[in-house]
Amino acid sequence: MRRGGLAVYAVGVYAFLHVPLLxxxxxxxxxxxxxxxxxxxxxxxxxxxxxxxxxxxxxxxLIIAIVATALATVCGTLAAYALWKRASGWISGGLYLSxxxxxIVTGVSLLAFFQWAxxxxxxxLGMHTVILAHVGFSLAYVVVVVLARLRSFxxxxxxxxxxxxxxxxxxxxxxxxxxxxxxxAAAAMLAFTVSIDxxxxxxxxxxVDSQTLPMAIYALARRGVSxxxxxxxxxxxxxxxxxxxxxxxxxxx
Amino acid sequence: xxRLRRFFLAPAAALLAVxxxxxxxxxxxxxxxxxxxxxxxxxPFTFENYTRFWDxxxxxxxxxSCWIAAAAxxxxxxxxxxxxxxIARSGARKNLYLSxxxxxFWTSFLIRTYAWMFLLRDTGLIxxxxxxxxAIHDPLPLxxxxxxxILGLVYGFLPFMVLxxxxxxxxxxxxxxxxxxxxxxxxxxxxxxxxxxLCAPGLRAGSIxxxxxxxxxxxxxxxxxxxxxxxxxxxxxNQFTSARDWPFGxxxxxxxxxxxxxxxxxxxxxxxxxx
Numbered sequence: 001m002r003r004g005g006l007a008v009y010a011v012g013v014y015a016f017l018h019v020p021l022l023x024x025x026x027x028x029x030x031x032x033x034x035x036x037x038x039x040x041x042x043x044x045x046x047x048x049x050x051x052x053x054x055x056x057x058x059x060x061x062l063i064i065a066i067v068a069t070a071l072a073t074v075c076g077t078l079a080a081y082a083l084w085k086r087a088s089g090w091i092s093g094g095l096y097l098s099x100x101x102x103x104i105v106t107g108v109s110l111l112a113f114f115q116w117a118x119x120x121x122x123x124x125l126g127m128h129t130v131i132l133a134h135v136g137f138s139l140a141y142v143v144v145v146v147l148a149r150l151r152s153f154x155x156x157x158x159x160x161x162x163x164x165x166x167x168x169x170x171x172x173x174x175x176x177x178x179x180x181x182x183x184x185a186a187a188a189m190l191a192f193t194v195s196i197d198x199x200x201x202x203x204x205x206x207x208v209d210s211q212t213l214p215m216a217i218y219a220l221a222r223r224g225v226s227x228x229x230x231x232x233x234x235x236x237x238x239x240x241x242x243x244x245x246x247x248x249x250x251x252x253x
Numbered sequence: 254x255x256r257l258r259r260f261f262l263a264p265a266a267a268l269l270a271v272x273x274x275x276x277x278x279x280x281x282x283x284x285x286x287x288x289x290x291x292x293x294x295x296x297p298f299t300f301e302n303y304t305r306f307w308d309x310x311x312x313x314x315x316x317x318s319c320w321i322a323a324a325a326x327x328x329x330x331x332x333x334x335x336x337x338x339x340i341a342r343s344g345a346r347k348n349l350y351l352s353x354x355x356x357x358f359w360t361s362f363l364i365r366t367y368a369w370m371f372l373l374r375d376t377g378l379i380x381x382x383x384x385x386x387x388a389i390h391d392p393l394p395l396x397x398x399x400x401x402x403i404l405g406l407v408y409g410f411l412p413f414m415v416l417x418x419x420x421x422x423x424x425x426x427x428x429x430x431x432x433x434x435x436x437x438x439x440x441x442x443x444x445x446x447x448x449x450x451l452c453a454p455g456l457r458a459g460s461i462x463x464x465x466x467x468x469x470x471x472x473x474x475x476x477x478x479x480x481x482x483x484x485x486x487x488x489x490x491n492q493f494t495s496a497r498d499w500p501f502g503x504x505x506x507x508x509x510x511x512x513x514x515x516x517x518x519x520x521x522x523x524x525x526x527x528x
Binding site for chain 2: 006007009010013014016017018020021023024027034035036074075076078079081082083085086088090091094095097098100101102103104105106107108109110111112113116132133135136137139143168169172193196197199200204214217218221222229230233236237240241244
């Protein structure tokens, strides 16, 4: 009896978690502009494919996410390895701080810093500031994920490689990195998803030429609900879902 | 050995210096300065940006942020505890049920918030359905109020509560609950007096993991609360954009950050290892 009660409750909570997104996706196929079902249509997806602003924003988002993910993954993996060799209170403290700082605070402080620094440099807000900000906030995620895997790494393996004549760096490259590969891939996935999804920090440090997809979605959402927004949401959720599935498959191999 | 390590640590250290330390230092400095005539910052140095929080107008914003975050945390707890219990007791299907909780993590937070706008607004699904059914004539004001913000926060941060609760329940020795039952406790008594107290570390960790981001939320209150539900995050954003009062915005960010850090450090001192 109690087990049954718990199960009913659990179904309710799962419905709460998943049904809103399902409904959102269903109505992206609605023929009508209004929230009344009037038959299946791909009209809004066609409209999406025509919308230059959205496509440009999606392109920007992809460039930013790919570059930021690559940089954050490399820097974060190296840092995790260094921290595993010997702890550093300053670096760990900084990474912890960057994880727990509210997004809005990160955003405004980066904005204030960039504006201050640009007094001395001939630069403006743009893609580069967005990328720098994204590398900054995804770095800690990468370090946490890679460090977790390093905890189960046997130091003896590296020592054995070095006893056999490998330099320290060769041992790292040919022994440690392959062992870490699944964690590095997972860390990159995480960095990519937090980067492509970010609105709060991005909107503060973006320039006129670096509108991202979340910024475009936000602007549309503020103007009111449009079925096109449901369509773009469905594409993003499906895309991220596919990415997660593929990476899980790769990890399972 | 040490050369390699230093070389490996350097990029991350440089990144932290540029994207964290320097920006926070600037914000600290700005928070003690005066707003300039054209929106910049000027001397003299002053504490006035902090004392402004005693103004009832801003006090109300801080208070609202706190109670909304607290309400969202309590609701998350109510929803998450039975779910975590269910997952912990579901044997072989555990991983499936757990990934169903984590799945929303991988979908965009912005889109999940928009999903509620789609459901709740005047011409949204719920109001349209109710009108079609003839249950109501005029649409119910579901969106743009405190309730909608709390709902959005619970929806966004529920997994943060489920995971630590599940982790503690999973580690719990089942013989303790059996012993309680053997000694004559009814299931509810066992739950209340054995299981729940043993869950205290998970409860604390989950509550802080939910409360802290809710306190600093900006997006949820902006989209679901409209102009009526201004929280600290919105205050900060507003000072740095339309109001152009950077010193006050900087002070507000630091107040928000101090509260968040204080809570996290207090939890750490109690032996919680969340990171």
